[in-house]
Amino acid sequence: MIIDHPLLGPRDVSEFVYLGDASLINRPDSQNENAAKHFYEYLYLRENPAGEHRELWYHEHGDRSWLVVTRDTLTHKITRVELARDTALAAGRNK
Amino acid sequence: MSQINRISGGLIDRDKTLNFKFDGRVFEGHPGDTLASALLANGQRLVGRSFKYHRPRGIVTAGSEEPNALVQLRRGAHQEPNTRATETELFEGLEATSQNHRGSLKYDLMAVNDLLSPFLTAGFYYKTFMWPKGFWEKVYEPAIRASAGLGRLSGEPDPDTYDKGFLHCDILIIGGGAAGLSAALTAGRSGARVILAEENFRMGGRLIAETLELGGMSGTEWVTETLAELTAMTNLRFMPRTTVYGAFDHGIYGTLERMTDHLSSNEQKPRQVLWRIYSKRAILCAGATERLIAFGNNDRPGVMLAGATRAYVNRWAVTPGQRIAIFTNNNDGWRTATDLTEKGVEVTAVVDTRDGPARVTPSGASVVMGGRIIDTKGRHGIRSLTLSNGQTIPADCLAVSGGWNPNVHLTCHQGGRPVWRDDIAAFTPGDNLPVGMTVAGAANGSLGLAGALAEGGKAGNVATQDIGYSRSNYTAPKTEEEAVGISAFWYVKESRQRSWLDLQNDVTIKDVQLACQEGFSAVEHMKRYTTLGMATDQGKMANVPALAVLAECTNKSIPDTGTTVFRPPYSPVSIGAFAGRSRGNDFRPYRLTPSHDWAVEQSAVFVETGMWLRARWFPQPGETHWRQHVDREVLQTRKSVGVCDVTTLGKIDIQGRDAPAFLNSVYANAFGKLAVGKVRYGLMLREDGIAMDDGTTARLSEKRFVMTTTTANAVSVFRHLEFCRQCLWPGMDVHVISATEQFAQYSVAGPNSRRLLGRLVDPEFDISNEAFPFMACAEITVCGGTPARLFRISFSGELAYEIAVPTRYGDALIRVLIAAGEPFDVVPYGTEALSVMRIEKGHPAGGELNGQTTAHDLGMGRLLSKSTDYIGNTLRQRPGLNFEDRPTLMGFRPVDRSTNLTAGAHIIAKGKEATMENDEGWISSVASSPTLKYSIGLGFIKRGSRRLGDVIRVVNPLKGEDVEAEIVSPHFFDPDGERLRV
């Protein structure tokens, strides 16, 4: 596979390390009264679609960026690649 | 007589003669020959034995689809099993032997299997060999295994080397035949970066195997002219002897280039190179593969594909026989007759399954329209054929044309399913092709030359325009088009003899019918039950006829019965090529510590820890056992001072305004208030609450920390920190960068460590106990101004320091430390002594931080930060991680001090049976403590902390050990840490 890095262009998948479902960005608030449930769902009940999947990849042998890659798990077609930091900021995770 | 079947013409170099050996006999051939063409030239028809029945077999094809002519190539450690004679380029001194026989090739003792064939039907083994129980493994299976397999591995390491590489192009053209060359012309003329890969050693495909004319030239002339233009292009890379074996995601093609396989000696150069080709577009011009018609005893040596016959005659100037008959269901058979006649080879008969008039009548030949061959005669090679009308035809070679299968293999590698075309009775590429791929020529079902030339040229133009190049001029040369005119005909029903579908695996029509009868009527069931298509040729010839037989059994059409999809590789690829250089010592890189050269000088013994090589111990003259090295290193360190290279620990430079907050969140214990100039132990959890890693983190300034990690987790912790920084808390001003390699770091431990360091540290820095107490850190200079970092931390339990200098001084520093330590009898110590001392101190390491233990399990519950949120804080509180019975870390020592504990042993209560129900824990690390003079262990035991002083059994059924041991504090040595603070 090739991941089209938003800053570096197309790069072989062997430069990357996979983590999984991009919703791992959305770490729950531990102060919430249902924190235990939220953390359980956050960590264990991940998206696993047969189709478009937003997922986290780390460019370990590249620029060390975490990326959010939108990839179809049936065809492996990649339609979008973003810097995870931007995604996280857009999701309001600025502290 | 030599080369009795050699005829005129051909693309061989008759000026040079090459000697080669087959089964010990010496033969001659010429450059340009394959092993197969040279064997045929010498009249050698019998070349191998089939897999199951050990039937005599000859050469059937002229390409990579060959099912029969598999030989053991070369000798000794270079021997290469299952090598296709049809693909093997002849070289001087080539040695080949035939495979799969006991006794000689001609008189194979295993041929008895053929007589037993009524019992050895498809799937017979599932129905028997079950009685008496236990006989399968002791009697039947070993017997079956003994006869398994075709070729033989040498059993020695492969002496050749392999390499890999990466190529990038706009357009990859797969196949250098008529379509591929035409595509290369248009693609190349546009200026795009083009790669043309051809499996054969000679470009041209069928053009150099046929006598077709194009543009007023012979095929060979046109190929030569075209190559002249193409080779002049700097934007085009030619790759003959190169098989594109797989289509992978996003335009990546797996490709094998055979670099030196065709040479007598490779002169130390890689034998093969495995390329990963990154392409924007690919044009598949892989041609087509001919198939047989099944009839009685159609597997005898001498039965050959008609197209292969022509290739041998035209390209290699070899006739496969002196009297050749032809069996066809399409016009190709007739072309064979014409070519043979033109070369003066006797054609004894043309048998066409179609009705209608004969197309030509070669002189002396019988022509039978609507004819059927029902049997062949000749044990080691055919002598005659029998027709359904009773006629017997003499022939020592039978050229069979059952139609052509487009080579759609690569179109299937990403889920594409071929579609059936009745007009050519074959599967052609479906939709769902690999992204960026188009197919042209015979591979696309355009079996004629004109179609191939036109489609190839067009495909090149379309692809270049697609990616932004301009169209180039191209007019396909004129050629005489001839329709295939196939009338599907799969097998001769009238045959009473066994009719082969899969020649290598010995699958016959009856096997397929029996599979169907037994309910294995799904294509995949049939294939798996009969093993059809699973031989080294992957059913390139057999799959479609078998599908036709199955369709008949199930009363369905071929497309309704199923299709046949292909998986990589297109043709088999050596495992060595996939491994490339990564074998032996080059399997993975070595990481060497800064003191490595020095340690080698000291005759240190090394140990692999991840990629690192670390000194394990430093033997001294007179010592005969490793325990002596380790005991000495430990005792001397505890007595005076020892030095150990600890560079391999991960070091991460952490800077930023929010660095304290960041550390507070990634560590389970509090870090926010760590003072500048201080170090603290840190425990990091995973989000699931399990301990992830530990280490110390020092605060060098307000905004700067340096974290250490374990050697094993340096990379994963760094990745985790980047995740936290970029994904979880992107609003924090914090940066991390690895500094593992930047510093050479040595532990200096023992009562004299301060005195030793005092000889190095520049005088303006006060390292007295008062000025530089336990857990202090500072940036200092040593040896007259060399910058260094000093940490007063201890893994050994002694007064100890870690000193770090930029790695360029690392080699010098170890030498200086040893020199400066001379008055104190300083000892270098290795990882083993390090481990003994940490176990004596009860510090957890890999055996304890194994990804399954919590802070509580490790006895560090009290360390956990109470006020803040940190990774793992929520889920660590789950009941399953906190129930009373969870094993916790304790120390163990044998009641009988002369006995030893074993890491990995389990803990059972006294008087209880050693079963899993009674299992109370395990020993995770052990050491023979030279300090305490007995064996000690760390381990996990249920309700550990409340069982201090209890005696339990440490059992090790693997070694038959059962030792009584006392549960003690894990801090065996200096439990109050007095030695640390002096």
Place this chain on the structure above:
Amino acid sequence: MRNSGFKILTEALTGNKGWKANWRQPTPKSAYDVIIVGAGGHGLATAYYLAKEFDITNVAVLEKGWIGSGNVGRNTTIIRSNYMLPGNEPFYEWSMKLWEGLEQDLNYNVMVSQRGILNLFHNDPQRDTFIRRGNAMRLAGADAVLLDREDVQKMCPFFDFNSSRFPIKGGLLQPRGGTVRHDAVAWGYARKGDELGVDILQNCEVQSFMIEGGVCKGVETTKGSIKAKKVAVCVAGSSGRVMAMAGIRVPIESHVMQAFVSEALKPVIPGVVTFGAGHFYVSQSDKGGLVFGGDIDGYNSYAQRGNLPVVEDVCEGGMAIMPMIGRARILRMWGGTVDMSMDGSPFIDKTHIEGLYFNGGWCYGGFKATPASGWCYAHLLANEKPHEVASEFRLDRFSRGHIIDEKGMGAQPNLH
């Protein structure tokens, strides 16, 4: 129809005309006591044990394609019970015991071949972990032997003992481990289940579950609606997709696992061998092919195909320990979808929907579990409570914190 040597003999002499279809091709009934979704090894085994051990024969096994078309049809055929944790080891050891009697039980030779499985170790910490594991096996009644370097050298002289980057220090051997002819397992269970009255419905894809008031009452299929008192899902590889139809999220990711087979070679490898410093395991089939694999590709995928980095990594591992295979060629590579659970261990459990049961999450180790998984699932379906050796395979274990994590990798499926 009993298989026997005599039967083969008489059939051979009469043109093999008397062999019958191994299973019927029934039309679906309108209702069954139990519907099993998925006719793979586990599903067919479940049906067989339901009928044989629990006298529940009004059973249908629904398969969207042909039986055995899932992971039982594409795996590296290894059986072993070399686990460490109490939640796992007794289960896998029991599975091993069932394998050992399976041929006689099914009257079908699935070629259980206990030639041993050898896990190599290359350093002391690895050895200690293997000792812990080997002892856990022995405590659970399984067999395990610790080999030193010399023992390994005797057994596999062709390993690279001299120039290897990570020298072989020894190995943990389970002599009873080995291989089984994988397709035959599906066929053997199907044949015998069919004989006991189980309906095997091929080309019958489940399209939805009939769930009314929190109770599952049957399934809608491409062959119409079929009612059932109990619906048992057993579709490893598609678990997420199928359970989503019931509105249930399972703690599973779908990953691609590749495997490889070489051209047929004369026998060289004694049993199953695994490399301890990389990703490679290998055995040799009865036909002579080296059957090998390594790690999963590592990203979510249902595409049933893998990519080159893993192919190369696996072959590097192979060449690292046995450089004699350099000139052997890979004949075929394929990728299957595997259920990777969050701790590397499976599930056999009820769901919160009454009448709906779940079996899945086998990661890449489902094949060896086939007999015990079938038995334990049948036990759960018949008795409404888990079998004692499968009592930890609960869907709620993550929320409770009762993780069964053999490798200590945590909630990261691609690392198990």
Place this chain on the structure above:
Amino acid sequence: MSDFMLKVRSPLDGIELTYGDVAIREITDRDIVSIAIPLGGTETLSKAVISAYQTELPAVGRCAKSHVDNAHFLGMAPDQYFIVFDRSGSESTDKITSKLGKTGYFTDQSDSWVMMRIGGPKSRTALERICPIDLHPTVFPEESVTRTLMEHLSTIILSEGNDHYLLLSARSSAGSFLQVLQKSVENVL
């Protein structure tokens, strides 16, 4: 004053090798400092760089050159640069601090890497065997820089133009990296 002196050693002791027209040479006289941009501090840093080095900070994947200390700024990541410059007497980070003040977080990386230069007509052909990056001049022109994976080693590659490349690989595995390079050249000669 200490009785001991610490001598400097470069990772490969300054090795120089020539194979036909391909040359491999270790560079030992350059320092490397990582510059991380404080959150929100891009502009401040950028200005400081312009004033001290008379050059603009490059984009990720590009290199910007300055005549001051013969410095090369390498765009390594969205918030990180490497500055590679001629070694002088002073400590590398002190040197950068003296130029840029506290406008960035500086980390000395001089000893973290082995720095190699490979040059000559066949150097790209040799790198084809190990480097997955397309090094064709139209794709990876002079002053392109990136990190990638070569034979299991994370390696930074900078195009110096005209079939010359600068390679940075981890110092601890410098010996293995040298072998990788040598083998690549030998295999294509």
